[in-house]
Amino acid sequence: MIASRLKTVRAVVVTCGAVAIMLIIYQWIDKQLGRTDYYTGFTLLAASIGLMTLSMRKKLIVLPLGSVAVWQQVHQYLGLFAVATFMMHAGFPVHGILETALSVIFVLISLSGSVGWYINKTTPRKLLAAGQAVLREDIATMRRSIAQQAYHIALTAAGKIESATLADHYTQRLSDFFSRRRSIAYCLVPTGRSRRELLHGLEKVSRHLGPEGRSCKQTLSELVIAKDDLDFQWAMQIRLRSWVIFHVSLVWSFFILVAYHIYLVYRYKGG
Amino acid sequence: MSDPIKRYRRPDQQWKCGLQDKGVLCTAGPDHLHRCSNPNTDQTCHPRRTLIWWRRYLPVAFAAITVAILITTANMPTHREIIAPGPLTLAHAQLISNPQDPHRCSACHSDDPSSNPSPNPSSTDVSASSNEHSTSPTSDQPISQVSEAVLAKHSQSDRCISCHSRDMPHLAIRSAHDLPVDVLDEMTAWVKQRAKGTPSTSMPVVLVSAPAAANNNLQDQPEPMALATGVDATTLSQTEQKKNGNGNERATSSSNKASNDLACSTCHREHQGPHHDLQAIASSRCQACHQESFKSFANGHPQFENYPAPKQSRIAFGHRKHQDSHFTKTSTAFDCRACHVDTNSRSNVGQVFRSLSYETACAKCHDGSIKSSVSEGAIVFQVPSIDVEGLAKNNAAISKSLSEQWPEEASLMLDGKIPPLMQWLLMGESEGSLALSGLDLSGDLSKLRLDSQADRKSLVSLATASRMILEKIGNSGQSAFAQRFVSNNGQSVAPFDYGIRAILRGAPPDLFRTAFETWFDSSKQIGKQWKLLKPGTHLSDGGWMIDKNRLSISYVPTGHADPWLASVLESANDLLEADRxxxxxxxxxxxxxxxxxAKQLLSAQGVGQGIGRCAECHQSIAQTNSTVTQIALQGQAQDRWRSKRVSTATRSLTKFDHGPHLIQPQLQSCIACHAFNGEQPKYSIHSEFANIKIEQCASCHHPQAAGDQCTQCHNYHASQR
Incomplete structure (x- = not known):
């Protein structure tokens, strides 16, 4: 834990040092009446290309290029450096339609990168807290199995007078929960609200149930918890994979606009 | 392939079984055409895309959309608005007002970057420049009307210069402060010497001719300019010769290339929005080139030298004398603002002027004495007092008619002096010149002797010429008289001709005829009953009169700035200058x-008889063979009378606005900054005020108060129209 924190501190110090050196050179060029925008622009381009190397590294798994975790960390701090360079380059407010579009895409990439950083850091811990990790491809099968179990319990309960209320409750409140996937909103921000509401509903029904009915209710409650845990695992894994798609997709647009931006800069450069 | 379920768990598959999300276990999965390949399934299966597919193709889709948007916008009429890195400042935007104008960008940017010439067009061959001149944009031509072919040959800075050279004609030099590199080197050497504590001379204010604009094919030859920076005029002259000589000094001087290739965009960044200040620049950037760098204005800025620099004025004025003597005598408060502040107009330093008009600043005290001095008028013609009888007795060949008709009042004895203006008139007649040859320079008649044959001859000529002047002007008018000063080839005999014309300007010929008939034609009996009138009371508002008392034609000036008197004195000044x-x-x-x-006329005593006392204040009109006269001769003749005002178009390296300073309570008294140095000025170029110390300014000009940016007090572009 201490070693990990030391690594983080070291990385932050190195990043801040790089930004400081960048600032010093910036001010020196500015005092020399040099083109600071060229300096920051090409530094930003170099940093962006450096950030791109992570995905290349991921594809070149056969080459001994160090662990992906190290590359990931370098990518994160290089991203921070790129944000600082971008602020020096673009300034505020940003003028021009093309420049604004370029800036918006850069900001979106940075935000998605930050979100990814957060997701990458927190998801394993959350998945661990939610129980045994399950492969995403198996979740649908397991969910179906749980739904079938719940259906059979509800069917059993419906055949008895003392637990008919439980069957009605299943039909009204639980059937949809077991048979359907969760919403996109749940994917983005998975919460335990539905789970709590459903468990609370089952508790309220239990006073109308006999001993066997209560036993069925208990089994249904366990199935609600199991289904919600699976949904949580599914949501976390979907989120973990989806942000990367968004992050990488924007990068392509970004580089196309950067190329056009550089062309325009040289096309209309002063002199 | 032995475990089909495992295959579906692989993350590299782009398609998956359509029933997978429903929890159905498929043993086959999609085929290579993304169709269901399981023959045993009893449900309808539509294979679905996995996240891997999205990961692979979504970026491609984004890229395609981006490219499509760029291609679409490239063909839109508003394409230039889209690619512009921001709105132009208001000043530039209004020049290129139509956003759909295809030449909107090319007004400032070259359409073909490869066709850009060298960064500095003036470094190109002079002959080439002159050949291109006819096809180059000029400052009079709107940039939007210049053809693309012409514009493509010039860099962006050239295009800036083509419009701004009207206000800053030396932009074309494209070096620091628009100064030639040699001048900058000279100044640098001076600063280095000062840093060592061994400056050979103080930095003088000199007249500078701008040389380099001649090399620029975008420029017309600018007017000479004055800079408030010290460089040796000889050096400048040499620079000019070098540039005119080979026309390519910059190209051959590689060591100076860097400082001579400054693009406008080095400091002025466009496309930062309509309200962006194009002139804004950080003080730290100013120090990029300067030899002496310093932390702030209060901490390290070089001490002012000779600031404010005394400027050459044509009016002699002593502040100390006025305060101590004149204002004290009249118990009047010596208020600087009464003479120096005009809230209705603006100078380079705000609403404060070196001097206001005579009417505003001087008339209150000086009108009376000037009126008094001109009350007797200036004698233009006077019948000489000649002893006609004595002449006749001494056998002078004076005609009988002249002898009989010579006015009795002027026939008693040889007395008086020929007035200066009349002497000028006499010199316009051959007979008059002959008469004057016998007189001394003062024209004193009493020094003539009737027993001298030469003197008698002069007197006869004088009498004849005097009569002739009146007769000719009276009968034929001014032009007939002035015609005598045109040479055989039709050329005017200036400036003497100008002097005679100045005297006769406004003089009514009828008055001369009346005077002739009064004094020389007894048959007319004119003026016999006239009262004796004093010019001052008879012509209280000025004008021409026949002075019966003095047998003269006189002009009584209207007072200060009388145009006739000014004209006569200007002609005298011209004559002296021509002689010099x-x-x-x-x-x-x-x-x-x-x-x-001419000297008599311009003396402090005025036009012979103390008229006007013009030269007491207008010393520049009275002096010759000095710097003063050089100052006086700049500009139009009438400008010689005025205090020299600095044109508002002048851009020296320093600037100052009194406006915001006079608001400060501690600065409302001008003496707070402009204290006397205890010296009386010999002439206007000698200041009677002490230099301002940097500490006086630094007390307010620091970052926490009035600011200490370089551009608050300094202009970068120095020039004068």
Missing amino acids: MRSDSNREQNEIRKVFI
Whole structure:
């Protein structure tokens, strides 16, 4: 834990040092009446290309290029450096339609990168807290199995007078929960609200149930918890994979606009 | 392939079974055409895309959309608005007002970057430049009307210069402060010497001719300019010769190339929005080139030297004398603002002027004495007092008619002096010149002797010429008289001709005829009953009159700035200047007399008789063979009378606005900054005020108060139209 924190501190110090050196050179060029925008622009381009190397590294798994975790960390701090360079380059407010579009895409990439950083850091811990990790491809099968179990319990309960209320409750409140996937909103921000509401509903029904009915209710409650845990695992894994798609997709647009931006800069450069 | 379920768990598959999300276990999965390949399934299966597919193709889709948007916008009429890195400042935007104008960008940017010339067009060959001149944009031509072919040959800075050279004609030099590199080197050497504590001379204010604009094919030859920076005029002259000589000094001077290739965009960044200040620049950037760098204005800025620099003025004025003597005598408060502040107009330093008009600043005290001095008027013509009878007794060949008709009042004895203006008139007649040859320069008749044959001859000529002047002007008008000063080839005999014309300007010929009939034609019996009138009371508002008392034609000036009197004095000044410019020292008697008379007219006593006392204040009109006269001769003749005002178009390296300073309570008294140095000025170029110390300014000009940016007090572009 201490070693990990030391690594983080070291990385932050190195990043801040790089930004400081960048600032010093910036001010020196500015005092020399040099083109600071060229300096920051090409530094930003170099940093962006450096950030791109992570995905290349991921594809070149056969080459001994160090662990992906190290590359990931370098990518994160290089991203921070790129944000600082971008602020020096673009300034505020940003003028021009093309420049604004370029800036918006850069900001979106940075935000998605930050979100990814957060997701990458927190998801394993959350998945661990939610129980045994399950492969995403198996979740649908397991969910179906749980739904079938719940259906059979509800069917059993419906055949008895003392637990008919439980069957009605299943039909009204639980059937949809077991048979359907969760919403996109749940994917983005998975919460335990539905789970709590459903468990609370089952508790309220239990006073109308006999001993066997209560036993069925208990089994249904366990199935609600199991289904919600699976949904949580599914949501976390979907989120973990989806942000990367968004992050990488924007990068392509970004580089196309950067190329056009550089062309325009040289096309209309002063002199 | 032995475990089909495992295959579906692989993350590299782009398609998956359509029933997978429903929890159905498929043993086959999609085929290579993304169709269901399981023959045993009893449900309808539509294979679905996995996240891997999205990961692979979504970025491609984004890229395709981006490219499509760029291609679409490239063909839109508003394409230039889209690619512009921001709105132009208001000043530039209004010049290129139509956003759909295809030449909107090319007004400032070259359409073909490869066709850009060298960064500095003036470094190109002069002959080439001159050849291109006809096809180059000029400052009079809107940039939007210049053809693309012409514009493509010039860099962006050239295009800036083509519009701004009207206000800053030396932009074309494209070096620091628009100064030639040699001048900058000279100044740098001076600063280095000062840093060592061994400055050979103080930095003078000099007149500078701008040389480099001649090399620029975008420029017309600019007017000479004055800079408030010190460089040796000789150096500048040499620079000019070098540039004119080979026309390519910059190209051959590689060591100076860097400082001579400054693009406008180095400091002025466009496309930062309509309200962006294009002139804004950080003080730290100013120090990029300067030898002496310093932390702030209060901490390290070089001490002011000779600031504010005394400027050459044509009006002699002593502040100390006025305060201590004149204002004290009249118990009047010596308020600087009364003479120096005009809230209705603006100078380079705000609403404060070196001097206001006579009417505003001086009339209150000086009107009375000037009126008094002109009350007797200036005698233009006077019947000489000649002893006609004595002449006749001494057998002078004076005609009988002249002898009989010579006014009785002027026939008693040889007395008086010929007035200077009349002497000038006499010199316009051959007979008059003959008469004057016998007189001394003052025209004193009493020094003539009737027993001298030469003197008698002069007197006869004088009488004849005097009569002739009146008769000719009276009968034929001014032009007939002035015609005598046109040489055989039709050229005017200036400036003497100008002097005679100045005297006769406004003089009514009828008055001369009346005077002739009054004094020389007894048959007319004119004026016999006239009262004796004093010019001052008879012509209280000025004008021409026949002075019966003095047998003269006089002009009574209207007061200060009388145009007739000014015209006469200007002609005298011209005559003196022309004489000064003559290289030979051999002068005829007539020429010596002309100069003598001119000096008499311009003396502090005025037009012979103390008229006007003009030269007391207008010393520049009275002096010659000095810097003062050089100052006086700049500009139009009438400008010689005015205090020299600095044009508002002037851009020296320093600037100052009194406006915001006079608001400060501690600065409302001008003496807070402009204290006397205890010296009386010999002339206007000698300041009677102490130099301002940097500490006086630094007390307010620091970052926490009035600011200490370089551009608050300094202009980068220095020039004068």
